[in-house]
Amino acid sequence: MTSVPKVLILGAGFAGLGAARKLAKAPVDVVLVDRHDYHTFQPLLYQVATDILDPETVGHPVREYVDNQPNLRFVTAKVSGIDIAARNVTFEDWEDQTYDYLVVGLGARANFFGTPGADEHAFPLYTLNHAIRLKNHVLEQFEAAVKAPPPEAPEMMDVVIVGGGPTGVETAGAMADLLYVTMARDAPRYPIGNASITLVEHGDRLLRMFNESMSEYTKEALEERGVTVRLGESVAQIDQGSVTLGSGEVINAPTTVWGAGLTTSPLAASLSDDLQHGRVPVGPLLNLAEHPEVYVAGDLAWAKDARSGEVLPQLGSVALQAGEHIGRTIDRTLRKHKDPEPFHYIDKGSMATIGRGAAVGVIPPGLHLTGRPAFLTWGAVHLALLNGADSKTAALTNWFWTWMRHDRPSRVLIHPDEED
Numbered sequence: 176m177t178s179v180p181k182v183l184i185l186g187a188g189f190a191g192l193g194a195a196r197k198l199a200k201a202p203v204d205v206v207l208v209d210r211h212d213y214h215t216f217q218p219l220l221y222q223v224a225t226d227i228l229d230p231e232t233v234g235h236p237v238r239e240y241v242d243n244q245p246n247l248r249f250v251t252a253k254v255s256g257i258d259i260a261a262r263n264v265t266f267e268d269w270e271d272q273t274y275d276y277l278v279v280g281l282g283a284r285a286n287f288f289g290t291p292g293a294d295e296h297a298f299p300l301y302t303l304n305h306a307i308r309l310k311n312h313v314l315e316q317f318e319a320a321v322k323a324p325p326p327e328a329p330e331m332m333d334v335v336i337v338g339g340g341p342t343g344v345e346t347a348g349a350m351a352d353l354l355y356v357t358m359a360r361d362a363p364r365y366p367i368g369n370a371s372i373t374l375v376e377h378g379d380r381l382l383r384m385f386n387e388s389m390s391e392y393t394k395e396a397l398e399e400r401g402v403t404v405r406l407g408e409s410v411a412q413i414d415q416g417s418v419t420l421g422s423g424e425v426i427n428a429p430t431t432v433w434g435a436g437l438t439t440s441p442l443a444a445s446l447s448d449d450l451q452h453g454r455v456p457v458g459p460l461l462n463l464a465e466h467p468e469v470y471v472a473g474d475l476a477w478a479k480d481a482r483s484g485e486v487l488p489q490l491g492s493v494a495l496q497a498g499e500h501i502g503r504t505i506d507r508t509l510r511k512h513k514d515p516e517p518f519h520y521i522d523k524g525s526m527a528t529i530g531r532g533a534a535v536g537v538i539p540p541g542l543h544l545t546g547r548p549a550f551l552t553w554g555a556v557h558l559a560l561l562n563g564a565d566s567k568t569a570a571l572t573n574w575f576w577t578w579m580r581h582d583r584p585s586r587v588l589i590h591p592d593e594e595d
């Protein structure tokens with residue numbers, strides 16, 4: 176039996192899956208590893224947290240993405256160490272793996288920037304578990320609120336959201352629809368509609384990746400929905416039930432959502448001793464200068480575009496294209512058909528939703544959309560990006576109930592560990 180090179184891919188996110196799929200016909204053995212048996216479609220996590228979508232619509236089985244690849248084995252295991260000198264990877268719950276090529280796409284994680292109390296009391300929104308925890312917490316608050324004397328009920332539903340980027344804005348808009356429309360209707364005798372939703376952003380505008388008029392539109396659309404937008408404010412401390420701003424003002428917050436920044440895994444340090452904001456610097460082929468057999472892509476990588484020279488943002492579209500590029504590069508290197516090419520990112524636009532009928536988006540080469548056209552475009556794009564007919568159908572059905580009927584079909588609280 177002749178042996179073929181082994182490609183070990185760490186992480187089945189956008190980058191890892193992109194690489195895996197482009198190796199389907201390559202003369203290699205692919206081992207794809209993730210700590211979960213599902214791929215998370217992070218752009219829709221806020222919809223799980225606010226009861227619009229079920230977790231299964233946003234977390235899709237990894238095996239379904241790669242089930243037609245006989246040269247690939249998918250394993251669920253948690254990476255604990257990477258030794259690039261020894262070409263060896265260790266796992267918490269699996270035997271060591273060696274490799275000929277390594278693709279690292281382990282993503283990023285929430286960055287609390289050392290804010291006291293954030294780690295213990297805030298709800299980050301980066302994984303499916305985070306989204307389910309936030310969803311359950313809000314539903315538990317609601318159940319507690321309808322047991323409380325009516326004057327106290329709204330305070331139990333107050334929410335503070337930290338960070339005015341896409342995660343904060345989309346969560347704030349969806350939370351407003353949930354509290355002020357669905358829950359207010361669910362509990363007509365309780366003044367849930369008096370609960371406050373406060374979005375805190377330390378910069379001077381929301382959604383900095385868009386132009387100023389789109390930022391202004393976003394702020395107005397959120398305010399119309401009942402969200403209080405606090406610009407130029409920092410969060411100094413988070414306690415159980417409250418948030419203290421830099422100015423010393425204390426805001427009631429039984430629920431604090433953290434959407435303010437990213438850092439990467441401590442494993443990044445085993446790939447480079449010159450990390451840039453926690454990210455691993457890579458060359459034009461997305462590999463390490465000293466170890467060209469090691470590729471890094473997605474949120475973990477500090478990669479520059481081959482044409483513009485600009486550092487690429489931490490976006491799903493960048494991660495997917497970079498992963499695919501790595502898969503093609505390894506394939507080309509092995510087949511010696513063509514020389515590998517430096518990575519150039521094709522920007523297909525960016526979008527964010529604010530709530531029913533409201534969104535912002537930029538579609539290259541310069542089409543700026545707001546309002547209903549942006550909202551409909553956002554829906555069509557995300558439907559196309561979701562994997563599997565089952566997830567697409569579920570998303571479409573739930574969006575119909577949410578935005579046409581103001582209902583939230585997923586607002587059920589499930590505690591599997593509880594005795595019935």
Ligand SMILES: Cc1cc2nc3c(=O)[nH]c(=O)nc-3n(C[C@H](O)[C@H](O)[C@H](O)COP(=O)(O)OP(=O)(O)OC[C@H]3O[C@@H](n4cnc5c(N)ncnc54)[C@H](O)[C@@H]3O)c2cc1C
Nearest residue numbers: 186188189190210217218253254282473474489490491494
């Ligand atoms: C709330 C939110 C909204 C977003 N919205 C958008 C959007 O609208 N548009 C857009 O383009 N981008 C968006 N992004 C960014 C986008 O989701 C990321 O850029 C993209 O997921 C990065 O892909 P990745 O493959 O690098 O990492 P990920 O997709 O995070 O994948 C990393 C994988 O590694 C696995 N992993 C991590 N550590 C270990 C370990 N120790 N052992 C084993 N496995 C491990 C994880 O389980 C995960 O599956 C959003 C992100 C968030 C959090």
